[in-house]
Every structure is written in C-alpha cells, then in structure tokens.
Amino acid sequence: MKKLLNICLLVVLIFMSTSCSQKEKSSERELNIPVLADAAWLKADGAFYNGVQLAVEEANTEYSGKGFKIITSVIDDKDLYETGVEMATKAAEDETVTAVFNLQNFDVSKTTADILAGNGKLVLFPYGAYDSLFTKDNPYVLNGIPAFSDLGKAMAEYAVKKGYKRIAIYHNGNQSQEELVTAFELDLLNTGTKVVDYVPSIASKNEFDNIYSRWQALNVDCVVISQYGLDRAFEVLKMLRSRDAKIAVIGEPIFDSANALAENKAIAEGMAVPSTLVIEDSQKLKEFKERYRKKYGKEADIWAVQGYDMLRLVVDTAVKLDTNDPAKIAAALHNQKGYQGIGRNIAFTKGGAMITDVKKLPILICRDGRFQ
Structure with a gap:
C-alpha cells in the first residue's frame, strides 16, 4: 500500500512539473x-x-502552431508628459511586455526611451524620435523612419536639383527641427545654392510682412518651413501664400496629413515634402493592400504599411529565433542584411538609426490635396 502511495505521489509530482513547464x-x-x-x-x-x-x-494564424501568441493594445498617455512617463514606467515593469511601439511626443519619448530600454524592453519608434537617441549605441532602441538629418539632406538635394539659389528657412520647434535644418544647410555646401535668411519665430502677420519684404530684397526663390506642430505649420504657410502664391516651398513631413490637407488644399498646392518612408512596389505589398482593403474598406497608406511591417519585423524575428527575449531579438535586428518587409528592406545602424539611402528618399509634391 505504501509503495502504491509513493508511486501515486511520484506521478502527481511529474504531472505538476510537466504542467508548470508547459505554463x-x-x-x-x-x-x-x-x-x-x-x-x-x-x-x-x-x-x-x-x-x-x-x-x-x-x-x-501563421505561428499558433509553433506555440506563439501575439497580442497588442493601446497604452494611452493622453498626450501628457506626466502620464506618458507613468505609462512607460508601468510597461517597463511589466514582465509580459516584449517590445513597445513608442509614438509619443518627442519630448516625452526622449525620457521614456531610457525608462523602457533600461528595463530591457525593445523600443521601436515608427514615427521617429530625436536623432540623438540613436547615437548612444543602445541596442534596444530602433528608429522606424529616416533620421531628421537624412530628411534635411533629401530636401537640400531636391532644392539643388530644382535650381533654387537663395533660400530662406523658417524653423521653430524643438530639437528635431534643428537637426533637420542643420543637415539641410550643411548639404548645400559647395553647391550654387545657399541659405540667405533664418527666421526662428513669427509673432504676428505684421511681423511676417516685414520678414517677407526682407526676403524680396534678398531675392529669395524658395522657402523652407520646419515647424513643430501641424496647426502652426499651416498658419505659417497661409501667411506666406497670402503674400506670394507662387514661390517654391519645401516643408517637413508634418504637412503630409490628410485631414489638414483637406482644409488647406489651396495653399498646399505645389509644395514639396520628403517622404518619411521609402516604399517599394512588390507582389507582397500588392497582396497586403488587397487584404487591408477587404478588412477595413479603404486604401492602405504608408502608415498602414508601417504598422504592419513594424509588427512583423519583431514577430518574424522572434519566431525565427524561437524566443521572446528582447535582448536576443534586438541583437538579431541589428543584422546588416536587415529585414525584408512588404514595403522595403529595413535595417539599422549600431545605434538603432534606420539605414537610409537618401538618394532614394522620395520628394512628394502636393497635387489636389494629396502628396504624391
């Protein structure tokens, strides 16, 4: 009887051990x-x-047979600094979190990037972040779009190609605007194009009238607008167009907003902005767009492609490695060959900046309320 009890106990222990192991x-x-x-x-x-x-x-659907379960959710920071830090801290301390897509205000993400990465979470920035975040060789932070310095270079090369000679720059905002316009001017060195005026702020329309008179005296033939904040960016463009409907305008990507363009269609016509993504046509992309249209009843734009590619970037890499360890996934994502998404090859520098061929970065022109 005692022997039988021992056998039963052993079976129970084995079952419990197996159950725990499976969990x-x-x-x-x-x-x-x-x-x-x-x-x-x-x-x-x-x-x-x-x-x-x-x-x-x-x-x-694809990976359930391999034992993987993928989940996502929205952590709402309500566009508040304190709430953003609080929510990031909770995510950083959550042992179930593998990676975080950080779409916060750049001033917030500058802080929360360290909180999340410091706790071993993989942090991706699908809409970008300050370039300086990706100069520290932190293996856990990855930029999902070209650096602002790359955008500035693309804008400068476009200006030279179009034959603009005397450029005025309006820039107002934060560090990202500084990174963009600095790269823009540096890329113009040793070309026939130069920056002849910088304007850091415009307090009123009367002040702008004086600025515009100065631009006329300087023979400005192109204006670059780098403004943090969508509403203010269009306000500046509106002031410019009220004085000159034809002067060339190059803006930063913030102008590429469907809702805002619908309201500012006339003044945006003809302006140029660099695309934040290099999307390449492929059969995979075509098939994705068809599935997206079927599911949501509308066309997939570049941000739909970005959302899909960023998620699959992490998941496909994790499954290939057979792990959910952020450190192992992060190391693999720094592979020089990169990851082939539906829209492009995605690769990162040692510091996490996206590797970008600036010459392939498209410049989009606004036509009838759409950048294309």
Whole structure:
C-alpha cells in the first residue's frame, strides 16, 4: 500500500512539473507588443494601428502552431508628459511586455526611451524620435523612419536639383527641427545654392510682412518651413501664400496629413515634402493592400504599411529565433542584411538609426490635396 502511495505521489509530482513547464513555455511564447501613444490622435486616422492589428491577426494564424501568441493594445498617455512617463514606467515593469511601439511626443519619448530600454524592453519608434537617441549605441532602441538629418539632406538635394539659389528657412520647434535644418544647410555646401535668411519665430502677420519684404530684397526663390506642430505649420504657410502664391516651398513631413490637407488644399498646392518612408512596389505589398482593403474598406497608406511591417519585423524575428527575449531579438535586428518587409528592406545602424539611402528618399509634391 505504501509503495502504491509513493508511486501515486511520484506521478502527481511529474504531472505538476510537466504542467508548470508547459505554463512557463507558454509564457515564454507570448509576444506582447503594446502601442504607447495618445489614443485619440492614434485612432483619429487609424491607419497605423489598423496595420498593426492586421499583422497581429495574420501572425497568430501563421505561428499558433509553433506555440506563439501575439497580442497588442493601446497604452494611452493622453498626450501628457506626466502620464506618458507613468505609462512607460508601468510597461517597463511589466514582465509580459516584449517590445513597445513608442509614438509619443518627442519630448516625452526622449525620457521614456531610457525608462523602457533600461528595463530591457525593445523600443521601436515608427514615427521617429530625436536623432540623438540613436547615437548612444543602445541596442534596444530602433528608429522606424529616416533620421531628421537624412530628411534635411533629401530636401537640400531636391532644392539643388530644382535650381533654387537663395533660400530662406523658417524653423521653430524643438530639437528635431534643428537637426533637420542643420543637415539641410550643411548639404548645400559647395553647391550654387545657399541659405540667405533664418527666421526662428513669427509673432504676428505684421511681423511676417516685414520678414517677407526682407526676403524680396534678398531675392529669395524658395522657402523652407520646419515647424513643430501641424496647426502652426499651416498658419505659417497661409501667411506666406497670402503674400506670394507662387514661390517654391519645401516643408517637413508634418504637412503630409490628410485631414489638414483637406482644409488647406489651396495653399498646399505645389509644395514639396520628403517622404518619411521609402516604399517599394512588390507582389507582397500588392497582396497586403488587397487584404487591408477587404478588412477595413479603404486604401492602405504608408502608415498602414508601417504598422504592419513594424509588427512583423519583431514577430518574424522572434519566431525565427524561437524566443521572446528582447535582448536576443534586438541583437538579431541589428543584422546588416536587415529585414525584408512588404514595403522595403529595413535595417539599422549600431545605434538603432534606420539605414537610409537618401538618394532614394522620395520628394512628394502636393497635387489636389494629396502628396504624391
């Protein structure tokens, strides 16, 4: 009888051990990738998060047989600094989180990047962040778009190509605007094009009238607008167009907003902006657009592609490595060959900046309310 009890006890212990092992294995196979952002802003357009959700759905179908479960959610920071730091801290301390898509205000993400990465979370910035974040060789931070310095270079090369000679720059905002315009001017060295005036602020329309008179005296033939904040960017453009409807304008990508363009269609006509993504046509991209259209009833824009590619970038790499360990995934994502997404090859420098061929970065022109 005693022998039988010992055997039963042994069987129970083995069962419990196996059960615990299976639970641990199941936990290890979960890939929790939340989006940290202002929920109202994120869902107003919806394209990026739609792309993320479609990727989650398809990846779960594809990889469930391998024991992986992919989940995502929106962590709402309400576009507030204190809330953003609080939410990032909670995500950093959550052992189930593998990676975070950080779409916060740049001044917030500058702080929260260290909080998340310091706790071993993989942090991707699908809409970008300050260039300086990617100069510290931190293996956990990855930029999802070209650096602002790359955008500035692309804008400068476009200006030279178009034959503009005397450029005025209006820039007002934060560090990213400084990074962009500095790269812009440096790239003009040893060309026939030069910056003849810098304007850091415009307090009123009367002040702008004086600025515009100065630009006329300087024979300015192109104006670059680098402004943090979408509403203010269009206000500056409106002031310029009220005085000159034909002068060439090159703006930063913030102008490429469908809702704002619908309201400012006339004044945006003909202006140029650099694309934040180099999307290449492929059969995979065509098929994705068809699936997206079928699911959401509308066309996929570049941000839908970005959401899909960013999610699959993490998940496909994790499955290939058979892990949800952020450190192992981060190391693999620094592979020089990069990751082939549906829209392009995605590769990163040692510091996490996106490797970009500036000459391939498209310059988009606004035609009838759309940049194309």
